[in-house]
Amino acid sequence: MKLSEILVSKVDKPWTETLEKTFLSEMAHGTLDPMKFRNFMLQDYMYLLDYIELLKDIKSLAENEELKDFLTCVISDTENETYRVHIPAMKELGISDEDISGGIKADVIEGYMGYMRSMLEEGGILAGLTAMLQCSWNYAHIGQVLSDRYRDILPASPYKDWFDAYSCKEYIDANQAWIEALDREASDIDDEETEKLCSIFITCAEYENKFWDYLADYSV
Numbered sequence: 001m002k003l004s005e006i007l008v009s010k011v012d013k014p015w016t017e018t019l020e021k022t023f024l025s026e027m028a029h030g031t032l033d034p035m036k037f038r039n040f041m042l043q044d045y046m047y048l049l050d051y052i053e054l055l056k057d058i059k060s061l062a063e064n065e066e067l068k069d070f071l072t073c074v075i076s077d078t079e080n081e082t083y084r085v086h087i088p089a090m091k092e093l094g095i096s097d098e099d100i101s102g103g104i105k106a107d108v109i110e111g112y113m114g115y116m117r118s119m120l121e122e123g124g125i126l127a128g129l130t131a132m133l134q135c136s137w138n139y140a141h142i143g144q145v146l147s148d149r150y151r152d153i154l155p156a157s158p159y160k161d162w163f164d165a166y167s168c169k170e171y172i173d174a175n176q177a178w179i180e181a182l183d184r185e186a187s188d189i190d191d192e193e194t195e196k197l198c199s200i201f202i203t204c205a206e207y208e209n210k211f212w213d214y215l216a217d218y219s220v
Contacts, residue, residue: 006198028159070177
């Protein structure tokens with residue numbers, strides 16, 4: 001089995017739990033408090049900044065040109081999403097430059113990013129790629145499953161574009177490239193290394209669920 005096939009087989013429980021999160025359900029139904037979505041966008045922006053830095057750190061460790069080229073593309077795409085899409089979207093929600101510069105990162109984001117960074121530092125490129133793939137793949141799973149589940153009501157939701165972004169062909173293809181990159185790098189790892197990477201993948205999925213819970217509980 002490829003590493004990706006093993007990894008995804010280990011997260012059925014946390015990924016199933018993700019699909020039932022209140023925050024996502026309210027987004028689909030269009031009933032989510034706009035202030036909660038505003039907080040999500042700000043927290044996601046701060047997450048993306050750390051995510052980009054972590055990608056650059058992984059690239060600095062890469063030795064083969066194929067992986068370097070892949071990471072260069074991912075970094076470029078993520079920076080484009082952050083600065084040309086995400087920031088303008090925040091401005092439309094009334095999030096000011098002062099809100100952005102003075103934003104306080106949620107503890108769960110600090111913990112999640114700290115965990116991914118520590119896994120990269122301790123386990124190297126494969127550990128870093130595994131942690132970051134979980135994030136990409138989890139969102140693709142959310143986008144595809146919930147877009148189908150709520151297909152009759154999503155057209156009326158003000159948050160429809162969010163689901164479209166993670167279920168579109170471009171995102172699915174980009175995530176598949178992540179999967180293939182990891183499988184290439186992990187083609188000759190042993191069972192012990194596989195087990196360690198599975199643990200990282202599961203832990204990251206659990207962090208995602210903590211994040212959705214934090215967002216649902218957020219109050220101004």
